[in-house]
Each structure stands twice: as C-alpha cells, then as structure tokens.
Amino acid sequence: MTEPSEPIRLPLVLAEPRGRQKPPRHLADLAPDERKAHLVDLGLPGFRAKQLSTHYFARLVDDPAAMTDLPAAQREELVAALLPDLMTPIRTLEADRGTTRKTLWRLFDGALVESVLMRYPGRVTMCVSSQAGCGMACPFCATGQGGLQRNMSTAEIVEQVVAGARSLARDEVAGGPGRVSNVVFMGMGEPLANYKAVLGAVRRLTDPAPDGLGMSARGITVSTVGLVPRIRQLADEGIPVTLALSLHAPDDELRNELVPINTKFSVAETVEAAWSYAEKTKRRVSIEYAMMRGINDQGWRADLLGDVLRSYGDWGWVHVNLIPLNPTPGSKWTASDPADEREFVRRLEAKGVPTTVRDTRGREIDGACGQLAAAPD
Ligand code: SAH
Numbered sequence: 001m002t003e004p005s006e007p008i009r010l011p012l013v014l015a016e017p018r019g020r021q022k023p024p025r026h027l028a029d030l031a032p033d034e035r036k037a038h039l040v041d042l043g044l045p046g047f048r049a050k051q052l053s054t055h056y057f058a059r060l061v062d063d064p065a066a067m068t069d070l071p072a073a074q075r076e077e078l079v080a081a082l083l084p085d086l087m088t089p090i091r092t093l094e095a096d097r098g099t100t101r102k103t104l105w106r107l108f109d110g111a112l113v114e115s116v117l118m119r120y121p122g123r124v125t126m127c128v129s130s131q132a133g134c135g136m137a138c139p140f141c142a143t144g145q146g147g148l149q150r151n152m153s154t155a156e157i158v159e160q161v162v163a164g165a166r167s168l169a170r171d172e173v174a175g176g177p178g179r180v181s182n183v184v185f186m187g188m189g190e191p192l193a194n195y196k197a198v199l200g201a202v203r204r205l206t207d208p209a210p211d212g213l214g215m216s217a218r219g220i221t222v223s224t225v226g227l228v229p230r231i232r233q234l235a236d237e238g239i240p241v242t243l244a245l246s247l248h249a250p251d252d253e254l255r256n257e258l259v260p261i262n263t264k265f266s267v268a269e270t271v272e273a274a275w276s277y278a279e280k281t282k283r284r285v286s287i288e289y290a291m292m293r294g295i296n297d298q299g300w301r302a303d304l305l306g307d308v309l310r311s312y313g314d315w316g317w318v319h320v321n322l323i324p325l326n327p328t329p330g331s332k333w334t335a336s337d338p339a340d341e342r343e344f345v346r347r348l349e350a351k352g353v354p355t356t357v358r359d360t361r362g363r364e365i366d367g368a369c370g371q372l373a374a375a376p377d
Contacts, residue, residue, distance in 0.1 A: 024084035026155035054210035093365040098174030102367035112374035115160040125182040131189025141370040142328040154200035192230035226270035250305035278317035291336035306351025319354040
C-alpha cells in the first residue's frame with residue numbers, strides 16, 4: 001500500500017467556479033472559415049462544416065439522426081464539435097390564440113432566459129434575450145429587478161431565433177407554417193452591454209444561408225437604454241439594423257430615476273448619439289417611451305420630448321413608440337389614462353414627430369415588454 005505522495009489535483013475545468021464556465025462552442029459562435037478550422041483542429045474533415053451549417057441554418061434540423069449526409073460513424077463527433085445542445089425548453093406559454101408564444105429556456109449552467117414569438121398578419125417577430133438578467137436596474141422593468149447573471153453567447157442568442165424558425169417551419173404555431181421575418185433585441189438584458197456577442201448574432205442572422213439565417217438587417221431592431229459609446233460603435237459597423245432607444249423621459253431629473261444609466265449619459269448626449277446613428281445609417285430611430293400614469297405622461301413632457309427630438313432637424317430621423325406600461329410585481333407605477341395617452345400623441349404629432357402606440361402582446365403570460373423575469377414557476 002502506498003500513500004499518495006501528492007495532493008490530488010482536480011482537473012482545471014472542475015476547479016473553476018461554475019459561473020465562470022463558458023457556454024458550449026457552437027457553429028453559430030463562429031464565422032464560416034472558423035467552423036472549418038475548428039473541425040480540422042479536432043482532426044475532422046473541414047468540408048463537413050458546410051453540411052452542418054446547412055442542417056442548422058437552412059434545414060433547421062436538430063436531430064442528428066436526420067443528418068443522413070454525414071457518415072454515421074462520424075456523425076456524433078461532428079455534432080458534438082459544432083452543434084452541441086445549448087439550451088433546454090422548460091415551458092412554453094401561449095396567448096392570443098397561439099400567435100404569441102413565450103418560451104422559458106434553461107442554459108447549460110442553469111441560467112434561465114425567455115424569448116417570445118409574435119405572429120402578426122404577414123410577419124413573425126422573435127423577441128430575444130441577450131443576457132441572463134440585466135444590470136441596468138430600471139425600476140419599472142421586471143428583468144431589471146433581478147440583476148445581471150451573465151452575458152449570453154452569440155450561439156445562445158441565435159438559437160432562440162432558430163428555435164422559433166423551427167417551430168414555424170414545423171407548423172407548430174397557430175396560423176400555419178411560416179418564417180421569422182423580424183428579430184427584436186427586446187427580451188432580457190441590455191444588448192449593447194454584451195456588444196460582441198450581439199453583433200455576432202446580428203451577423204449570423206443576416207449572413208446568407210447556409211452560413212447564417214439570411215435575414216434582412218432591416219428586419220432587426222436593437223433596443224438600448226442608451227450606452228452612448230456603443231451606439232456610436234454600432235453606427236460604424238455598416239449593418240443597417242434599426243436602433244430603438246428606451247428614453248422614457250425627456251428631462252434628466254426624471255430619466256435619472258427611470259433609467260439609472262442616465263446619470264452617466266445625459267438625455268442630450270443619448271439623443272445626440274441616436275440622431276447621429278440615424279444620420280450615418282439612414283435608418284429611422286425609434287424612441288421607446290413607456291407611459292406611466294402621473295410620472296412621465298404630462299402634456300408638458302410631450303412638448304419637451306417633441307422639442308428635444310425636433311432640435312435635431314425634421315427630416316424624419318425619428319419616431320416615437322409609446323408603450324402602455326405593463327404591470328410588474330411590486331411596481332408602484334401604473335399605465336397612463338387612455339385620454340392622457342391620446343393627448344401625448346396629439347402633442348408630439350403637433351410638433352411633427354410621428355408617434356405610434358405599441359400593440360402590447362402577451363401581457364397575460366407575463367411575456368410583454370418589461371415582464372420577462374424567467375422565474376421557473
Ligand atoms: N435593455 C434594452 C432592451 C430591453 S427592451 C432596453 O431597455 O431597451 C424592453 C423594452 O420594454 C424597453 O424599452 C423597456 O424600457 C421597456 N419596458 C420595461 N419595463 C416595461 C414595463 N413594465 N412596461 C412597458 N415597457 C417596459
């Protein structure tokens with residue numbers, strides 16, 4: 001019998017704290033040439049990368065047994081290398097006769113996120129999460145109350161869209177077979193605080209099939225609290241995605257309270273960045289404004305908002321999207337009176353600012369704006 005002479009060392013991967021492990025690497029994390037190189041590094045034939053990409057992005061196949069063009073002996077290894085399981089659906093809730101579907105996902109490390117599919121006549125929008133939780137702490141948003149758990153990977157973001165596309169292709173969504181036409185980064189998280197992964201996801205969504213999903217950048221909206229340097233960076237990427245800015249107040253005093261990052265980037269700086277985004281990309285910016293009774297819905301604030309936006313010119317660079325406040329647990333705020341909402345619209349339009357009121361979907365399944373909290377029950 002010999003005593004072990006050295007303390008037993010745990011493999012590094014086990015010694016690392018759980019939260020520090022990275023999500024499995026997936027072909028959606030990689031550009032096409034990197035997918036090839038990854039297979040070659042593992043001693044697998046590089047040309048299989050294209051077949052795997054075709055299964056994932058073009059055929060929306062997720063069952064390895066259906067990938068009959070891959071040699072059976074190597075199939076498992078190839079799938080493990082580039083198409084690992086990223087997330088497990090925990091539950092799907094439906095509203096609007098099945099045309100709104102919210103799915104709760106468990107990620108590899110137990111983190112929970114939600115995505116929402118919304119079918120309208122002639123289009124389908126997927127609302128995706130970019131972070132598990134959110135660090136922006138807006139007091140009227142349920143996601144903001146739980147804090148940030150972690151950034152999602154590019155593939156974890158993309159997989160939410162692919163999963164929606166699969167369920168549409170397989171006729172699982174009311175209204176018949178269909179395709180995802182729009183993606184909005186309006187689920188959990190602040191997309192511009194996870195810039196690299198989000199940009200990667202935008203590239204995968206817009207890359208032509210089979211390298212990506214082949215969507216139009218014009219159908220993609222990135223919504224932000226207003227991380228000014230990141231808005232400027234996004235404007236320089238040359239991808240014409242739509243920018244939505246969650247403004248919610250036209251004055252610093254109130255916005256400091258509603259959107260705490262405002263203490264770092266003022267209303268003036270934030271709106272200026274949004275305007276220069278519109279100028280560079282020629283894409284009309286959307287200003288999101290959740291209407292809260294007696295808080296931000298006064299006539300004078302509508303006038304001030306109109307003036308702030310018009311001060312950058314009247315070439316139609318912007319429109320305002322009013323969101324009726326959705327209820328969140330413990331929130332002291334309620335939605336505006338419909339008459340006040342109408343007056344708000346009237347005043348903005350009188351200033352020449354096009355204004356719409358969002359048709360909020362999925363409120364009864366806690367799937368509407370600001371309600372995603374990813375609670376397991
Ligand atoms: N963090 C990004 C992406 C989230 S988008 C952002 O803030 O833009 C979610 C949108 O819903 C944002 O405009 C957010 O301000 C808004 N929102 C949050 N809570 C809400 C609520 N209770 N009712 C209506 N809209 C809400």
